[in-house]
Amino acid sequence: MQDVLAAVGPRLRTIRQQRNCTLAALSEKTGISVSVLSRLESGQRKPSLELLLPIAHAHQVPLDELVGAPPVGDPRVRLKPVKHGDMTVVPLTQQPGGLQAFKMIIGTDRSEPEPRTHEGYEWLYVLGGKLRLVLAEHDIVLKVGEAAEFDTRLPHWFGSTGEAPVELLSLFGPQGERMHTRAKPRDR
Numbered sequence: 001m002q003d004v005l006a007a008v009g010p011r012l013r014t015i016r017q018q019r020n021c022t023l024a025a026l027s028e029k030t031g032i033s034v035s036v037l038s039r040l041e042s043g044q045r046k047p048s049l050e051l052l053l054p055i056a057h058a059h060q061v062p063l064d065e066l067v068g069a070p071p072v073g074d075p076r077v078r079l080k081p082v083k084h085g086d087m088t089v090v091p092l093t094q095q096p097g098g099l100q101a102f103k104m105i106i107g108t109d110r111s112e113p114e115p116r117t118h119e120g121y122e123w124l125y126v127l128g129g130k131l132r133l134v135l136a137e138h139d140i141v142l143k144v145g146e147a148a149e150f151d152t153r154l155p156h157w158f159g160s161t162g163e164a165p166v167e168l169l170s171l172f173g174p175q176g177e178r179m180h181t182r183a184k185p186r187d188r
Helices: 002-018 023-030 034-042 049-059 063-067
Strands: 082-084 087-091 100-106 121-128 131-135 138-142 147-151 156-160 166-173
Touching: 002 034, 002 049, 002 063, 023 034, 023 049, 034 049, 049 063, 100 156, 121 131, 131 147, 138 147
Parallel strands: none
Antiparallel strands: 082 087, 087 100, 100 166, 121 147, 121 166, 131 138, 131 156
């Protein structure tokens, strides 16, 4: 805790200087005297909320950034997109092996089929645009809300129709796991 407090003064000076702000200008914005600001920056004055809140407001930075608070546990998942040409793949599962989930955005450049085969089973669901799926001798277009599932040992390829990008969810089971969906049959 003492290390965090000791680092506040130099951090305050750095932030002020990055904003090309003088002690006098900061004093005017915050109502804190120049001498108190100077002693805060040099570490001769202990920081308090009464002093730090107006400074954070004047610099328009969160208080955590101003004091260099250590990060706390954040429950949000930070997804890291991966670019492959004009395709963006966002892994939605973190653990290796087993069933994998991906969100994909495929641009219009990927519209020429190059069928491939590999072990596994795949399920696709179209979120936006139109998805062209070439599967063995089939060449179909899936629209928003449509899904397909197939054995990836069959020659397959999927991409954009070339008209606009397509956004989809993909569930892939490397050992051939199949998706199990429960849906009420439609009345026809």
